[in-house]
Amino acid sequence: MHRADSGEVVLAGTAHGAMTPREAIAAGVQVIYQDFSLFPNLTVAENLAAGQDLGSRRWLLNRGRARRAVAEASARLGVTLDPDAEVGSLPVAGRQLVAIARALLADVRLLVMDEPTTALTHQEVARLFQLVAGMQARGIAVLFVSHKMREMLAVADSLTVLRNGRVVAEGPMAEFDEARITRAMTGHEPGSVRHAWTPPPAGTPPRLELRGLTVPGEVADVSFSLMPGEVVGVAGLLGSGRTELALALFGMRPGYAGQILLDGRPVELRSVADAVAAGIAYVPEDRLTEGLFPARTIDENLLAASLDRQGGPTGWLDAAAGQRAAAGAIHDMAIATPSGDRAVSELSGGNQQRVVIGRWLLTRARVLLLNGPTVGVDVGSKAGIHRTLRELARDQGLAVLMVSDDGPELAENCSRVLLVHRGRLAGALEGDALTDSGITDRLRALT
């Protein structure tokens, strides 16, 4: 996809200069991209067949072959794929499985996986690693590009660490541990933190309280409260309703039943506008398609939700006020950019995530809902974002609800983690019981 300026790639003893995607595929290289590169308007079967048909240089399509491909992929991955489902209608996790299936079905000799498990939960990840082991046994080389150190330590034979485009460490996995990897990736020591939360004075109403929140088909009778300054986590398996819970709180499920109270007062969240007006902010699962305007500048993205504050009585936008606000957000969120005038697509994943969070802070939000806040973000930025979130909770009294699949993230940042299963609350973890393995064990016990 990017043609090299110099150097060469040696595959199975054959040196290649700059390659085209087709040449790479012909040489047995398959890449599973972070954005999956699937066709949203085609069905699962058609997507899986596409790669195969091209590889075999056939002219005619064969529906039977496509359906067999889906059946084979389903068996290998241990999930049930609906061959006629339109890929565009699948949730992120579903699309990822299709992407992985497509690469697995090709005649692959080198499989490159770019952040393959970001949207997968524990079961799928375990299954994926089984598949990787199976592929290794068949002589397929696997290149795993990831920020999740625990996974790398579990599955890889050797490790290469890149920073700023250069190799800074490499060697057999046995020589590495989390601390050494983090040091190589970020250049400094990892911090080990736990969010310290002091409860507000007695009698303070909860910032956010849910009583019997029900969304037909997605969430059933959920009740809990969130105090100012608290960071509460939400964990659950694929399809458990954890995302839908956050969406309901952001006004994206207008048909909900039950009560939602903000600072003790009932509110009706029947639209996103209602939620924003009530001071609720939502940082979505997939920042590239749900959170940012990629072609627009950083400033425009930051100001997008608070333009109403930027206008004077005449309705004209006050550009100077906007610039000041944006500059303030860039500083507060420590977004690494020389100017706010750059396109937001040029930023790294971690900085992009900071832009999304920063946008909501400019709306003077009082409740921050986060869904996968550090998905696809490197270790150094992740720590920075976590630090920022904890500071926001502590200093500004923001109530933070963090939906996440990242066990260490939840354990380090939350004072309490709620477990969601089939749309219901199935328990909570706090204090010493709140660890990454504790969450994993409890979730596994739910199935």
Add this chain to the structure above:
Amino acid sequence: MNTRWLRSPEAAVAVVLVLAGLLIGAANPAFWGWGNLFGLLRSASVSGIMALGVLVVLIAGGIDVSFPAFAAAAMYLSVRAVADWGWPGSVGFMFLLAAGIGLLLGMVNALFVHSVRLVPLIVTLGTGAVVRGFLLGVVGTSVVNVGRMPPDAVAFGRLALVGWEANEGRVQLSVVVLVWAAAALGVHLLLRLTVMGRGLYALGGDAEAAKRVGFDVRGLTYLAYGLAGALAGVAGMLHACVAWQASPREFIGLELDVLAAVVLGGASIFGGRGSVPGTVLGVLLLVLVNNSLILLGVPTTWQRVVVGAILVGAAGVTAMRERGRRPAASITAGA
């Protein structure tokens, strides 16, 4: 599988078409006469063939508004070549020539869209204008009327597939319908059965993903625009055979009707969706609407209003349909 089809845009157009037919038939029983139905098919054929080309380009994620100009150019040049410049006058050769001219012009579109990376709407607006202007300014404005028309073309246009004498005169199914049917079948098979056809849908669905999966994006672009141009050429030549004249001012403004028909038939302006059955139904429905308006005595300007409204309405419905696609539980975490 069956219920899915019922919710498809093609099913919706089919239902509307049948309902419209019933309504009009109730008001005017002569509607259901073979003569009238054959006549409708005949008037739909030329734009029907053009619509197939536009469909292919839309599916591939582009758009083409140059086809009326290309059709006129291919038709006029082919007819003038035989009538005035002494080229061989067989019908087969003329169609081949017209298709070839259309193909070449279509490939110019593809060149600008792919290599220069210009927005397809702008490209085709420009090429259409250039070709039309060139045709009128350089080749000439003289209309080739029936007296000068190559006799083979005129004879071809008179051909009927079936025909019989009825009370009101001769009733026959013109050969143009067969040409449309053949073109429709060909495009349908390309889209449904070939890897290239799947590639067109893939390109329209996500051009970047198509590149990464290894589709030949350049080849597919040339295929889409080239095919649209060739089909426009065939359609233009067909029109000359049936109308018994070739005018360089033909088809002006036709892009609205054809585009409206294709979108009505379920093709998405955003690319990646559409089918030949849907397009055929859309063309038939639009011809039906236009016919009814004429019979009702509605002035042509109001016909434009109606067609324009249909275009916006149909495109709006498609857009709402796309937005309404919500994540469904089609993955169940396994055994």
